[in-house]
Amino acid sequence: MKKLGILAIALLAQVSFAQTNRFVYQVTSKPDITNKNDIKTENAYLDISAEKSMFYSENRIKRDSVMQANRQSGGARGFNREQMDGLRTNINYTIEKNKKDQKTFYKERIGRDQYSYEEDRPLNWKILSETRKIGDYKVQKAETDFGGRKWTAWFTTDLPYQDGPYKFNGLPGLVVKAEDSTGDYSFDLMKNYKISDFPEMTTFGNVIKVKRTDYVKQQEKFKADPMSFLGSQRGGGGNSSPRSQGGGGGNGFSPEVRKRIQDGVKDEIKKSSNPIELK
Template identity: 70%
Template sequence: MKKIAIIALALFVQNAFAQVNRFVYQVTMKSDAANKNDIKTENAYLDISQEKSLFYSENRVKRDSIMQKTFQSGGAIAFNRDQMEGLRTSINYSVEKDKKDQKTYFKDRLGRDMYSYEEDRPLNWKISPETTKIGDYKVQKAETDFAGRKWTAWFTTDLPYQDGPYKFSGLPGLIVKVEDSQGDYSFDLMKNYKIAELANLSQRGNIIKVKRKDFLKQQEKYRTDPMSFMTQGGGGGGGFAQTVVVGGAGRGGGGGNRNPADMKKRMEERVKDEAKKNSNPIELQ
């Protein structure tokens, strides 16, 4: 009985101090314009605290955990390459929403560094009186045009959060489902539970603050000349003001005895292949 009481007390304390709510969304993507039958599906987390929320890939966290254990062991624990391949993600970005300042920040990796910009396009929702039920939640319909797509969202006031997956927020409740009119992208709430604190996502290299329009320029440059982003200073010579927020030692190209020319060729082929498979991105404008 004493042991049961201790366990119950521990669970109570854990729940009492768990200030973050994690919502798990299934993300469905048709990112290859030439092959709409290639449907990618994976889970992403929306972690919501009192101050902010964070949206990111579940696989990213799992990969980071494996890498961290490997580094901490000094290489004594070898990670399984097949396992790492199975945890590849199509959601390489993260989205942070600051509740106090009502601002949304987008981060994505280009080469060795992470680029960050503040979203400068407001979401203007048109709320419909139409309601239905999704799972356990009574939901209401809302529509918006954003980044070249028409989106339909279903939100619930059963949960006290004016938030949602990706950059979506600003409705009177939590977004349970949001999908574009072409059916290329959808975010569907699967489950939720409490966690102790917001995730601390690993940040290799530097975080470089830019304007959104300049990020798009750098992104296009990366697709055509990826190796320029893999050297010290990388794509930083983009001709615009930038602020390095967090420094990182950054691990070099690695590979020791690998032929640099072969590495360059493989890198360029990989990036071009990824660009081809992402010819139907979530944001068209």
């Protein structure tokens, strides 16, 4: 009986350890450099397990759920345009951190494909002696320069995690709050709870693995000529595509549709003229 009791405790501990912890952050941003009064606020999830963590938009999961339900019904339900517009997100990326080898991977859509790169710049933190209380947590101040911005973070050792929203990690605790010096971007921990596992992310198009510097180049190419990323090939899987190098030229689009797409992309680019990483 004693052995059975020990085994039960061990199994319970294993199940508890295997659970994923979800931290909900409120993300505030001013993505349009020409209109700092246009402030965007939405929630994002940081899901943490023993092996990895993922940071992504709450609305991304909600939109995926709506689209999945529509596909399962064979499109019979149709899309509620107002509902889908209400689930738009400014967090179009997903960030995964591998705990074992301490690697950070960034994934975002360009055109029809998903581009993924491994972050190659370390976060060099300066930990300061200043402390305070944020919510229920005692936090300590730290600073870093990253992506062309100066960041201030407040981390806590009250929780057994060395992680944070976005690409932030490397501190001896969990980042409760992070804000850049201009006040353009901030991440604030709102709540946390346990979930059974990481959600399954819907991926459209190909997943193309590149170096970070090449990803930046592809972004610039897309801004200059978005139609070259929207070639005649549609959807599909795999790890590479002719469109990944800007090929295709927008084959199959009428002049009217082509102009509408270009105008839409230009409008989105304008609204995203103040990115979280400036360099």
